Amino acid sequence: MIVQKQFFSIDSFLFEEENRRIPVKIGYETYGSLNQAKDNAILVCHFFTGTSHAAGKYQENDALPGWWDALIGPGKTIDTDRFFVICTDCLSNINFNNPNVVTTGPASINPETGRQYGMDFPIFTLKDVVKTQKLLLDSMGIQKLKYVIGPSMGGLQAFMWARHYPEMVEKLVSVVATPMMRPACLMVPNQLGIDAIMLDPAWKNGNYYDSMPPKSGLLLAFKILLTATRTDHWSHSNFGRKFTNQDSARTPFNSFSEKFLVETEIEKTVLQRMQFFDANSYIYIAKANSLFDLCENDETLEQALKKIKIPVQMIIDQSDLMFTQEQAEEARTWLSDCEVVYYNSRNGHLSCLYETDYFSSALKNFVV
Amino acid sequence: MIVQKQFFSIDSFLFEEENRRIPVKIGYETYGSLNQAKDNAILVCHFFTGTSHAAGKYQENDALPGWWDALIGPGKTIDTDRFFVICTDCLSNINFNNPNVVTTGPASINPETGRQYGMDFPIFTLKDVVKTQKLLLDSMGIQKLKYVIGPSMGGLQAFMWARHYPEMVEKLVSVVATPMMRPACLMVPNQLGIDAIMLDPAWKNGNYYDSMPPKSGLLLAFKILLTATRTDHWSHSNFGRKFTNQDSARTPFNSFSEKFLVETEIEKTVLQRMQFFDANSYIYIAKANSLFDLCENDETLEQALKKIKIPVQMIIDQSDLMFTQEQAEEARTWLSDCEVVYYNSRNGHLSCLYETDYFSSALKNFVV
Numbered sequence: 001m002i003v004q005k006q007f008f009s010i011d012s013f014l015f016e017e018e019n020r021r022i023p024v025k026i027g028y029e030t031y032g033s034l035n036q037a038k039d040n041a042i043l044v045c046h047f048f049t050g051t052s053h054a055a056g057k058y059q060e061n062d063a064l065p066g067w068w069d070a071l072i073g074p075g076k077t078i079d080t081d082r083f084f085v086i087c088t089d090c091l092s093n094i095n096f097n098n099p100n101v102v103t104t105g106p107a108s109i110n111p112e113t114g115r116q117y118g119m120d121f122p123i124f125t126l127k128d129v130v131k132t133q134k135l136l137l138d139s140m141g142i143q144k145l146k147y148v149i150g151p152s153m154g155g156l157q158a159f160m161w162a163r164h165y166p167e168m169v170e171k172l173v174s175v176v177a178t179p180m181m182r183p184a185c186l187m188v189p190n191q192l193g194i195d196a197i198m199l200d201p202a203w204k205n206g207n208y209y210d211s212m213p214p215k216s217g218l219l220l221a222f223k224i225l226l227t228a229t230r231t232d233h234w235s236h237s238n239f240g241r242k243f244t245n246q247d248s249a250r251t252p253f254n255s256f257s258e259k260f261l262v263e264t265e266i267e268k269t270v271l272q273r274m275q276f277f278d279a280n281s282y283i284y285i286a287k288a289n290s291l292f293d294l295c296e297n298d299e300t301l302e303q304a305l306k307k308i309k310i311p312v313q314m315i316i317d318q319s320d321l322m323f324t325q326e327q328a329e330e331a332r333t334w335l336s337d338c339e340v341v342y343y344n345s346r347n348g349h350l351s352c353l354y355e356t357d358y359f360s361s362a363l364k365n366f367v368v
Numbered sequence: 369m370i371v372q373k374q375f376f377s378i379d380s381f382l383f384e385e386e387n388r389r390i391p392v393k394i395g396y397e398t399y400g401s402l403n404q405a406k407d408n409a410i411l412v413c414h415f416f417t418g419t420s421h422a423a424g425k426y427q428e429n430d431a432l433p434g435w436w437d438a439l440i441g442p443g444k445t446i447d448t449d450r451f452f453v454i455c456t457d458c459l460s461n462i463n464f465n466n467p468n469v470v471t472t473g474p475a476s477i478n479p480e481t482g483r484q485y486g487m488d489f490p491i492f493t494l495k496d497v498v499k500t501q502k503l504l505l506d507s508m509g510i511q512k513l514k515y516v517i518g519p520s521m522g523g524l525q526a527f528m529w530a531r532h533y534p535e536m537v538e539k540l541v542s543v544v545a546t547p548m549m550r551p552a553c554l555m556v557p558n559q560l561g562i563d564a565i566m567l568d569p570a571w572k573n574g575n576y577y578d579s580m581p582p583k584s585g586l587l588l589a590f591k592i593l594l595t596a597t598r599t600d601h602w603s604h605s606n607f608g609r610k611f612t613n614q615d616s617a618r619t620p621f622n623s624f625s626e627k628f629l630v631e632t633e634i635e636k637t638v639l640q641r642m643q644f645f646d647a648n649s650y651i652y653i654a655k656a657n658s659l660f661d662l663c664e665n666d667e668t669l670e671q672a673l674k675k676i677k678i679p680v681q682m683i684i685d686q687s688d689l690m691f692t693q694e695q696a697e698e699a700r701t702w703l704s705d706c707e708v709v710y711y712n713s714r715n716g717h718l719s720c721l722y723e724t725d726y727f728s729s730a731l732k733n734f735v736v
Contacts, residue, residue: 119624183603183630187595191631194624195588201569220563224592227555232692235551241661256487256562256655262551263559287624293609321689324600 001073001080003029003056003066007102008088008136015122017291022122023111024104026132028052028088031072032080034140041142042078043133044068044087045150045157047352048285049225049273054087055080068151070356077360078367083146088133090153091124092284106280107209118280119206125291126153130160137168147367149173151352152323153285155314156181156292162308163294173363175315176352178327179305181292185322188228190286193221197279206280218279221286222270223263229349231319235262305334312337313366315359317351318344339366369441369448371397371424371434375470376456376504383490385659390490391479392472394500396420396456399440400448402508409510410446411501412436412455413518413525415720416653417593417641422455423448436519438724445728446735451514456501458521459492460652474648475577486648487574493659494521498528505536515735517541519720520691521653523682524549524660530676531662541731543683544720546695547673549660553690556596558654561589565647574648586647589654590638591631597717599687603630673702680705681734683727685719686712707734 005027013024029052034041044054046067055072057065072078072085092105106121137145148158148169155177162172197203200217208214239262294304312335316328325342332338343358345351351358373395381392397420402409412422414435423440425433440446440453460473474489505513516526516537523545530540565571568585576582607630662672680703684696693710700706711726713719719726 123623181609182600183607183609183628184595184598184600186609186628187591187603187630187634191628192588192592192595195591196564196567199564199567199584199588216567220560220567223555223563224560227552227560230552232550232552232689233694235555239551241549241551241554255491256651260551260554260559260658262555266555283624290628321600326601 001031001056001065002058002060003031003053004058005029005052008139010132010135013128013132013135015124015128017125017128018122020122022104024091024132025102026088026091026136027093027103028086028136029054029056029066030087031055031085032083034084034142038140038142039144040082040146041084041086041137041140041144042146043137043148043161044072044078044085045133045148045154046087046090047150047152047154048289049222049277049282050154051093051276052087052089055085067353068356071360071363077364078149086133086136088136090285090288091129091132092121092281094278094281105278106206106284107278116209118209121280121284123287123291124284125288125293126157126160127164129288130157130164133157133161134165134168143168145169147171147173149175149363149367150177151175152177152349153289155323156289159294159308162310162312163304166308166310169310171311171313171367173313173315173366175359176317176320176323176349178314178316178323178331179294180301180327180331181290182327186290188322189221189225190290192224193286194283196220196224197283200279203279206283208279214279215274218274218277218282219267219270221279221282222274223266226266226270228322231321231346231348233319234347238262239265302334305331306336309336311339311366313339313341313363315341315343315362317349317358318342319346319351320349322349369399369424369433370426370428371399371421372426373397373420376507378500378503381496381500381503383492383496385493385496386490388490390472392459392500393470394456394459394504395461395471396454396504397422397424397434398455399423399453400451402452402510406508406510407512408450408514409452409454409505409512410514411505411516411529412440412446412453413501413516413522414455414458415518415520415522416657417590417645417650418522419461419644420455420457423453435721436724439728439731445732446517454501454504456504458653459497459500459656460489460649462646462649473646474574474652475646484577486577489648489652491655491659492652493656493661494525494528495532497656498525498532501525501529502533502536511536513537515539515541517543517731517735518545519543520545520717521657523691524657527662527676530678530680531672534676534678537678539679539681539735541681541683541734543727544685544688544691544717546682546684546691546699547662548669548695548699549658550695554658556690557589557593558658560592561654562651564588564592565651568647571647574651576647582647583642586642586645586650587635587638589647589650590642591634594634594638596690599689599714599716601687602715606630607633670702673699674704677704679707679734681707681709681731683709683711683730685717685726686710687714687719688717690717
C-alpha cells in the first residue's frame with residue numbers, strides 16, 4: 001500500500017490550558033476511501049514518539065512500513081477495502097530533519113517573532129490534540145466514526161473522544177491504555193524524561209535551534225522510555241548479561257565506557273528513532289501525557305467514566321508495567337459497556353506494536 | 369540501643385578488576401557482644417545508597433535509628449542479646465559532608481597525588497566489597513558466621529559470601545534479591561543513574577570537588593532509583609494525581625514548574641538522602657551492582673549456583689519489579705538447599721526496609 005502525508009491547517013487554534021491561539025498545521029494520512037454516505041471512517045491515534053504514518057509505505061523500497069501496518073490494510077483487521085482510516089500527527093510532532101513530519105510544534109517558526117517558538121510554544125493536553133482531529137473530520141464532512149482506536153497515548157485519545165465528542169463515536173478501542181494516568185506512569189517515562197532533557201547543557205532552556213541540539217539528554221529520555229516499555233523478561237531473553245564487546249565477557253571489566261549489550265542495543269534503537277525527534281517536542285508531548293485527565297471541573301474519575309456510554313474495548317498486556325490490569329479492572333467497574341481483553345506477551349507495553357497477533361482477532365470481533 | 373561508628377584500615381587492598389592496590393578504610397558498626405568462642409557473629413550487608421548504620425541511634429535524640437532497627441536489637445528477630453551483629457560500609461561509601469561515613473571512595477584523597485581520586489578511583493565489584501568484610505572478620509578472629517543477611521544489594525553480597533567463602537558461612541538470607549543481575553535491573557536504576565549524573569555539566573568528569581557538585585544529575589539518578597523501587601500501587605495510594613500546589617488542581621496548568629505531588633514528595637525524600645551522598649560514589653556503587661556476577665571464568669549461572677551447598681533463604685516481594693518471582697524460581701531450581709518466602713506488599717522493592725513484618729517470622733524460623 002503506497003501512501004502519502006497530507007496536511008491540514010487551522011488558522012487560529014485555541015490551546016485551552018493557556019487560552020492562547022496560534023496557527024497550526026497538522027500532518028495526517030488516510031488509507032482506503034471515504035464512501036458517499038461518509039459513514040465508514042475510523043480514526044487511529046498514534047503512541048508517544050509515533051507519527052501519523054500508521055500503515056503502508058511512501059515508496060516501494062522503504063525499509064519499513066507504518067507502525068501498525070500489521071493491522072491496517074486491504075483485507076487486514078482494520079480493513080481499508082471497507083473502511084476509510086485516518087491517522088493524524090500529535091500536536092508538536094514536528095521534526096525539522098524530516099520533511100514528512102511538519103506538524104506545528106516548538107521547532108516551528110512563530111510568525112509573530114520570526115524565530116522558533118521553543119519553550120514559548122503553548123502547553124497543550126490530549127484534549128487539544130483530539131480537538132485538532134475533530135476539526136479535520138469536520139472539514140471532511142465526517143459526522144460519525146465507526147470507532148476510534150489507538151495504542152498507549154493513542155488509547156488515551158480514544159477515551160478523550162468518548163468523553164468530549166460521544167455523539168461522533170460509535171465505539172472505542174484502547175490498546176495497552178487505561179483511562180487513567182496514574183502517578184507511576186506520570187513519572188516514568190514522562191517527568192523523568194523531561195528532567196533528562198532539561199539537564200543537558202545543550203538544551204539551553206529550549207533555545208538550541210541555532211546550535212547543537214541536546215542529544216545526550218534526549219538519548220537518556222528515550223532510554224528511560226524504552227526501558228519502561230519493556231520488561232525483565234524481554235531484555236533477559238534478548239540480551240542476557242552479554243557485553244557489547246563479546247571478547248570482554250570474562251576479561252577485566254575496568255572501564256566506564258565498556259557497555260552491556262542490552263544498553264548498546266537500546267541505544268541503537270533509540271538513536272534511530274531520535275533522528276526523527278525534536279527534544280522540545282518530547283518535553284511537550286510528555287507533558288501532555290502527564291496532564292491526561294478525563295475529569296472536568298470537580299468530577300471524580302468514577303463520575304467521568306460513568307458518562308461514557310458507548311461500547312469500550314480495552315486490550316491490556318498483563319506484562320505491561322505502565323497501564324496495568326489493576327487499573328483496567330478499576331476502570332471496568334465504572335464503564336457501562338466495557339469489554340477487557342487480556343493477553344500476556346511477557347515483553348511489556350511495546351508488544352502493542354510488535355505482537356499484534358495477540359489481540360487482532362478479539363479486536364476484529366469487537367469492531368465488526 | 370546507642371551505637372557508634374568504628375573503622376578498619378587495610379594498608380594495601382587489591383581491587384581485582386583493575387589489579388590495583390590502594391590503602392582503604394572501612395566504616396562499620398557492631399551490635400551485641402562477640403562471645404568467647406567467637407561463634408555467634410552475624411554479618412548484615414546494606415542496600416544501595418545505605419550505610420553501615422543498620423540499627424540503634426548514635427544519640428538518644430537522633431530523629432531516626434539505623435535502617436533495619438525494626439529487625440536488629442535486643443530481643444528482636446536478629447537478637448543482639450544473643451548474637452554479635454556486624455555491618456560494614458560498602459567500598460566508596462564516603463561522604464565528605466558526613467563525618468560518620470568515611471569509607472574510602474572517589475572523594476577520598478589519593479595519597480599519591482594529594483587530590484581526590486575522582487574517576488581515577490578503581491572500579492570495584494561486590495566481590496571486592498565482600499573481601500573487605502572477610503578481612504575485617506579475620507582481624508576479629510571470627511572464623512564462622514551464623515549467617516550473612518542483607519536486603520537488595522546486601523542480598524547480592526550474601527550470595528557472594530556463599531560462593532567465595534562457603535566455609536565461613538552457615539546460612540545465607542537474601543531479602544528482595546535473587547542471585548542474578550538481569551539486564552532490566554542492570555539498566556534501571558544502575559546504568560540510567562550513571563547516565564544522569566554524567567549528563568550534568570557540573571559533574572566535569574568527576575572533578576567537581578573544588579566546585580559545585582552535580583546536584584541535578586544526582587537528583588535525577590535518585591529519582592530514577594526511587595521510582596524503580598516503588599510501584600504504581602504505592603504512588604497511586606499515597607499521592608494519586610494531586611498537584612503539589614493543591615489550589616492548582618483544577619486551575620489552568622500552564623507551566624513546566626508546576627509539579628505533581630508524587631514528584632515533589634519523591635524529590636523531598638531524595639534530597640534528604642542526597643545530603644549524605646557523593647555523586648561519584650553513586651556511579652561506582654551503581655557500576656558494582658551492574659557488574660554483579662556469581663560466575664567465575666566460563667561458568668554458567670546454573671554451575672555457579674550448584675556450588676552453593678549451604679541453606680539459602682530467599683525472601684521475595686511479589687510486587688518487586690527488580691528482583692522478581694520469575695528470577696527466584698529459576699535460581700531455586702539450581703540451589704541445593706533453598707527456601708523461597710514470598711510476600712506481596714504491593715509497594716515494591718523498598719518494602720524490605722519499611723514493611724519488615726511481612727517476613728520477620730519466616731526469617732526467625734530459618735535462622736534459629
